[in-house]
Amino acid sequence: MNYQLRLAPRAADDLLRLFEFLAEHDLNAAERMRPAIEKAFEFLQAFPFACRKAAPEYPFLREMVIEFGQAGYVALFEIEDSRMVTILAVRHQREGDFY
Numbered sequence: 001m002n003y004q005l006r007l008a009p010r011a012a013d014d015l016l017r018l019f020e021f022l023a024e025h026d027l028n029a030a031e032r033m034r035p036a037i038e039k040a041f042e043f044l045q046a047f048p049f050a051c052r053k054a055a056p057e058y059p060f061l062r063e064m065v066i067e068f069g070q071a072g073y074v075a076l077f078e079i080e081d082s083r084m085v086t087i088l089a090v091r092h093q094r095e096g097d098f099y
Contacts, residue, residue, distance in 0.1 A: 002045045003085045011075070014090040018073065033068060040066040041087070044077065048085050051077075065093070 007015070015037070023030035044051070044064055051064040054076060066073040071093040078086050 001082075003048055003079075004083055005041055005045050006084065006086050008086055008088050011087040011089050018090065018092060029069065036068045037066055037073065037090075040064060040075070044075070044085060044087075048077070048079050 019030055019033060022033055048062065051062040053059060054061045054063045060079040062077055062079065064075045064077065066075060074091055074093055075087050076089045076091075078088060080086055
């Protein structure tokens with residue numbers, strides 16, 4: 001069973017910010033970022049419970065590490081119900097935490 005995936009406005013803003021930052025430094029890498037994130041989101045649609053819990057007291061709030069280059073990205077998401085996963089935020093692994 002696949003979950004529907006939606007982006008919170010903040011997550012969409014994060015993806016745009018991360019793309020623009022990378023494009024300023026390496027346009028080719030920025031163009032490779034999109035398919036890497038799309039592939040990770042496809043995995044997330046199928047296996048959201050395979051990702052680590054972001055906080056023990058919130059079992060449906062989870063983080064997914066997205067490999068890309070030497071560092072990669074982290075997507076914070078919530079499993080809403082048996083059909084929906086919402087990506088709340090995305091950050092580069094070297095950025096500060098979500099909170």
